[in-house]
Amino acid sequence: MYHFCIDFQMSRFIRSFPTTLRLAMETQFSSDYHCMCGSRHGGLFVYTLEGRGVFRKNGKEYALLPGTAYALCGSDERIEYYYPEDSSEPWKFMWIAFEGELFETILSGIIETYGHIYKYRKKHPLIEKLMTYQAYSKTETILSPDEYGKIIYGVLNSLAESSERGLRREESHDIISLVKRAVAESLPSGISPDEVAGKLGISREHMGRVFKESCGLTVIEYILRQKMFYASYLLKESKRSIKEIAGECGYETESNFCRAFKTYSGDTPRSFRLRGSIHSIY
Numbered sequence: 001m002y003h004f005c006i007d008f009q010m011s012r013f014i015r016s017f018p019t020t021l022r023l024a025m026e027t028q029f030s031s032d033y034h035c036m037c038g039s040r041h042g043g044l045f046v047y048t049l050e051g052r053g054v055f056r057k058n059g060k061e062y063a064l065l066p067g068t069a070y071a072l073c074g075s076d077e078r079i080e081y082y083y084p085e086d087s088s089e090p091w092k093f094m095w096i097a098f099e100g101e102l103f104e105t106i107l108s109g110i111i112e113t114y115g116h117i118y119k120y121r122k123k124h125p126l127i128e129k130l131m132t133y134q135a136y137s138k139t140e141t142i143l144s145p146d147e148y149g150k151i152i153y154g155v156l157n158s159l160a161e162s163s164e165r166g167l168r169r170e171e172s173h174d175i176i177s178l179v180k181r182a183v184a185e186s187l188p189s190g191i192s193p194d195e196v197a198g199k200l201g202i203s204r205e206h207m208g209r210v211f212k213e214s215c216g217l218t219v220i221e222y223i224l225r226q227k228m229f230y231a232s233y234l235l236k237e238s239k240r241s242i243k244e245i246a247g248e249c250g251y252e253t254e255s256n257f258c259r260a261f262k263t264y265s266g267d268t269p270r271s272f273r274l275r276g277s278i279h280s281i282y
Contacts, residue, residue: 002026004137010148017145018042018100018152023133028053029090034082042074042099043107045155046081047120047127051091055081055116062117064093069118071159073108074099079116094130096155103152110156114163121165126158175200175210183223188230189250193219228264231257235273242269 005024010017020042046053046069053064057079064070064081072079074097083091120127130151133141143151182196196219197204204219211219227249234245246257261269267276 001028004134006133006136007140008148008151009140009142011142011144014145016100016102017148018098018103020099021096021148021151022098023094023096023130023151025049025092025094025134027051027090027092028083031083031085033091035080037072037074037076037079042097043071043104044074044095044097045069045071045159046093046095049092049094051089052084052087053081053091053093054084055079057116064091067120067122069120069159069162070116071107071111071118071155072116073104073111094127096130096151098152103156106156110159114159118159118162119166120158120162124158124162126154129154172210172214175202175207176214179207179211179219179222183226187226188234188248190223190227193223196223224260224264228261229278231261231269232265232272232276232278235269236276236278242273245269 003025005026006022008021008023046064048064048066048068050066055062055064055070057076062068062070070081178200179196182199183191186195193204193208197207200207208219211217211222215222217225231245231249234240234248235242238245240248242258243254246254249257251257251260258269261267261272265272265276
């Protein structure tokens, strides 16, 4: 079922621009909906609004959930997309298709770099812009070359942008996990931010920026926090002397340890051992 379907036309012919450009929104709810590629040249961008579809290439399947898009070149015979038999709700999606060798070449390069599947953040400007065209439903819309190009380049740019955003999130997650592992492995004596960065093979500045943005703490604050938590555990759960705990946690003197512990927890090690709670250290 089509909600709208629009054929865009350029007000002035420009060689190498897509010869056709079509935008549509539709809903599918039958397992009979099953499409194979390889029938034409050009490109296709499909964005899921509601429900679920399936994208398959070389036998590998990807769920097309809301906020997920896929892009393909129409001449790729290894691709199929369809409504899944086990779905309990309709698959509603918006798509934009074009024909033209230049733009197919650009799209092919993007897919080669980032793949076919893309995640879009909520209220993405491109999707919101495409949605506004439904006011021209079932018409041929005449656009200037500038407007025509903005639609195509908007799609192409959004693919790279969404992928780079996802790669930055993955990189941040990896850095945070590696920092936490390095700190945990160094307990109880501790490790410096420079040593952590050296283990990770990245600059201290980049590591610190990513960690602070994601965790709200600097790396050195996190190291101290973990060290103090370990010290609080030893104070409550062991019979070791405060001097022994200070040495195990990397402090040269008991007084330095006591000063650091009180600054962090608001309590002396001795008082904490008598009245404190391990979880209050956080």
